[in-house]
Amino acid sequence: MICAFLNNMTFDGFNPYRIFRGGLDWEVPDPNNPWAFIGYWGDHQVIYLQKLLERQNELDKDFLNKALATKLFSSAAVPYRIKDFASILKNPRDTIAFDREASNALIKAAKERGGDAKLVASKDGSIALVTLTQKLLQIVISKAANLVPGGGIWLNTQRPEWNDANNALAGWGLSVVTSCYLNRYLTFLQTLFAQSQDKSFTVTEETALAFKALTEHFAEYENYTGSLSAGQLYDFVCKSGLIFEKERNSLYNNGFGKDASLTKDEILRGITLIKAAVVYTVRLNKRSDGLYHSYNVLVPGENSFGIKYLQEMLEGQVAVLSSHLxxxxxxxxxxxxxxxxxxxxxxxxxxxxxxxxxxPKFEEKNNVPASDVQNLKEFLDRSKGIVIGSDQNGCFHFNSSFLNARVMQEFIQNLPDGMKPSAEEEKELLSLYEKTFNHSSFTGRSGTFxxxxxxxxxxxxxxxxxxxxxxxxxxxxxxxxxxxxxxxxxxxxxxxxxxxxxxxxxxxxxxxxxxxxxxxxxxxxxxxxxxxxxxxxxxxxxxxxLGVRVEHSCLAFKPILLRKSEFKEGLSLEFTVCGTMVKYILSGQDKIEVETDVGKVERTSTSLTPQESQSVFARDGRIKGIKVFTTLKESLV
Incomplete structure (x- = not known):
């Protein structure tokens, strides 16, 4: 599953829409279908991969250690291109270009040659293979490059996260959720690389340069413990974004470049610095009521960024509980x-x-008190109420055709010169519009349905x-x-x-x-x-x-959460693991009895040997049944 997951990751660090029997798939824009949209999700990628890595590490630690330095993994040739950072800054809701010509060519090639035609190729036409280190660090790069310290991971790849009812967060949204999962991922990587016997690891040149650049960038803020100013936050995010843009452009234009290497110390230093910023971000998002923020909103200004907090959500509590922080x-x-x-x-x-x-009910919306338009009196006289006008009760209302602030701005730009607001008046109008409708806090149907x-x-x-x-x-x-x-x-x-x-x-x-x-x-x-x-x-x-665990490649039974009331007639409980029958029996002694195809084995432990465990996992039929005699003395309930 890890191979399937990573083989279908793009070379710039994202996962496609779908993996199925015929290979990978991506979404295609369709002007006649309002639900057809493109983009990349983030939280699923990090936490699902992380849990697969953890399970693999329990089952067979050697596989991951060897894969770190072995070219095993392909990459998905998804025909999306993330735009340059200036475009992302201008409109973070429109950040991915779709290459329809490339999409059609890939689909045609896949029909002729199979699903491998949708994978990134080397210059000689063979499938380009990279190491596990390359894959793991590319995810770090794609997430760290979009980290807004104190706010979360910037959701600027046109998709929300697990809860698509929060789809309006795609754009200016910041994910504390993914920050939490990223902490768990980085903590795991620290241990994985620290325990490796290798002193250096092969990656592509683009990844090595981007990872080193991000390391030095994060090092500049290593000792900063206070909140960043709006200007500092803007500078930090821009520098991160440009580092990632440089790597992407190289990959988009040239594909994977020549091999390079990163030393173990370089990798561990980068992970440690990035993790410190992630921990800072999660910790800063603890609320006064003891909960944690789930998502925030990035508020753009003149060469500055602010962070606006949203309501509490269950998703953030689950994420921080899962963060290993x-x-x-x-x-x-x-x-x-x-x-x-x-x-x-x-x-x-x-x-x-x-x-x-x-x-709020209909008549409670779009109401602007007269006191809020004092600075706009001259504009109101000039514009004859076509942008914002008053009713018979002296209450003001914005033009009902304005779906959002952007529509209002476009309307204003097309006004006759004599009716247009000054720069200060337009700024005041935009501020008043946001105060009235609070669109920056709009999350999608999660807040309106x-x-x-x-x-x-x-x-x-x-x-x-x-x-x-x-x-x-x-x-x-x-x-x-x-x-x-x-x-x-x-x-x-x-x-x-x-x-x-x-x-x-x-x-x-x-x-x-x-x-x-x-x-x-x-x-x-x-x-x-x-x-x-x-x-x-x-x-x-x-x-x-039930206490089913895998420890050091061995199947073990340690029921610390199992209640005595679940035992049949107060004595036994039965279930299966990989098709093998397991029977728990309440006893005065903890021991295990393993029935194999050559006889029974009894031990004063509640674990199988590595060989027995492998037989169970492989479903080879050699293990006929397992009896676990337990005192439940370690049960917590």
């Missing part, structure tokens, strides 16, 4: 704050994506992500021998779990409780049945509850 007590404090926040929904005993609210991923909705996939994040922190606290904190987190885990559908009556859940559903709107039952991502997370958490 918080200690046990910090996790408990955050989860308690979440339970007492506006996100908690008492009726379903669960968590909404964001606090519910009542939207009810149901689906909108207002008042519990989105069950995100709740199951929360459950998994809490479980990971239970494991971390237990591994650090902090039994008291582990028990407290375990109690919170089961509190979150108690709000899931299978614990409810059909009347409360609004459907058959064992069936997966997308979401539950406020004061309604579950809606939109289907196999959502919730199923994936709950398969993982159930495996965790």
């Amino acid at each position: 918080l200690g046990g007590k910090e996790c408990v404090d955050l989860l308690k704050a979440l339970r007492s926040s506006r996100i908690y929904e008492q009726r379903q005993n669960s968590y909404m994506l964001y606090p519910n609210k009542e939207l 009810y149901a689906y991923e909108g207002l008042g909705s519990i989105y069950w996939h995100m709740v199951s992500k929360l459950l998994l994040a809490v479980q990971e922190n239970v494991d971390a606290a237990f591994a650090s021998a902090d039994s008291q904190m582990a028990k407290e987190l375990a109690s919170i885990y089961y509190d979150v779990r108690s709000g899931l559908g299978f614990n409810k009556t059909p009347q409360l859940y609004g459907a058959f409780p064992q069936d997966p559903y997308s979401h539950t709107p406020s004061m309604q039952g579950a809606k939109q049945p289907g196999m959502t991502g919730q199923v994936k997370e709950e398969v993982i958490t159930r495996s965790g509850e």
Whole structure:
């Protein structure tokens, strides 16, 4: 899966729309289809790859170590080209050019030669292969180059993140969510490279130059602990953006260049510096109520950038709990704050994506008090009310045809010279328009629709992500021998779990409780049945509850979250791992009994050997069954 993931990553560090049996796929603009759009997502890429890397490291650490220096991976030839940084600054909602000619040629070639025709080729026509180091660092470059310190990762690739109800954030949005996941990714890379026996690693020349340039850029801010000024923030972001632009242009114009190398020390220094800025960003986004911001908005000015905060969201809490940044007590404090926040929904005993609210009624919108137009009196007289005019009650209203500030600006530019506002008046109009409509805080249907991923909705996939994040922190606290904190987190885990559908009556859940559903709107039952991502997370958490683990390539059984009440008739519990039957038996002694094709083996541990584990993973039939005798003495519940 790691190979499939990385083989379909573009050479500039992004993942395509879809990977399927026939290869990779990308979206194609269609003027007749308003839903046809192009762009790259970010949070999925980082956290999904990271979890695959972690699992691979548990299963077979040698594979990753060898792959760091071995050319194994291809790259997707997606016909998108990210525009130059000046264009991104001008309009971050329009940042990717689509090469229709290249798209048609790639699709035609794939029909003739197969899916490999959609991969980046070397100059001799063969598939260009790069090392795992190249792939891992290119993701670092693409994310670090868009980091706004204190704000998050700039969402300037035309797509929102996990929750597409926040689609309006694509452009000026900043993701604290991806910053959290990036911290986990960078922490893993630090350990991976530090433990490698190699002293240097092969990458392409473009990647080596970009990574070194970003390292020195971040080093300039290494000792800066306060908030950056608006001007400093602008300078930082611009320099990062130009470094990435230079690398992209080289890749777009010439493809992969010649090989270069980065030493282990160079890689570790760069990762450490970038990680420090990421940690600073996440920490700065802790709110006064104990929660964390999820997304922010970048506010442009004259050679300056500001950061505007948005409402609290469940997504950010899940991300920071998954970031590997918080200690046990910090996790408990955050989860308690979440339970007492506006996100908690008492009726379903669960968590909404964001606090519910009542939207203003029609007559309450587009109202500008007379006191707010005092500086525009001369313009109002000249323009005869066609931009902003008053009603019979003396209240002012903007022209109803203005969909947004850009439309208003275009309208103003086409006014006769005698009616046009001065530069100061236009600035005042834009400021007043934003004050009236607050469009910079508009996130999409998440803030304007009810149901689906909108207002008042519990989105069950995100709740199951929360459950998994809490479980990971239970494991971390237990591994650090902090039994008291582990028990407290375990109690919170089961509190979150108690709000899931299978614990409810059909009347409360609004459907058959064992069936997966997308979401539950406020004061309604579950809606939109289907196999959502919730199923994936709950398969993982159930495996965790049963204590199924892989440690140093060995399958182990350590049920620290398993309740005694789950044992059949108080004695046993059965499940399968990779098709092999496992039976837990309550006992006065912890031991394991493995039935193989040549007999039974009994040991005073609860782990398989590497050879036995490999047989289970390979489903080769040599392991007929496993009995785990457990005292449950380490169970936290």
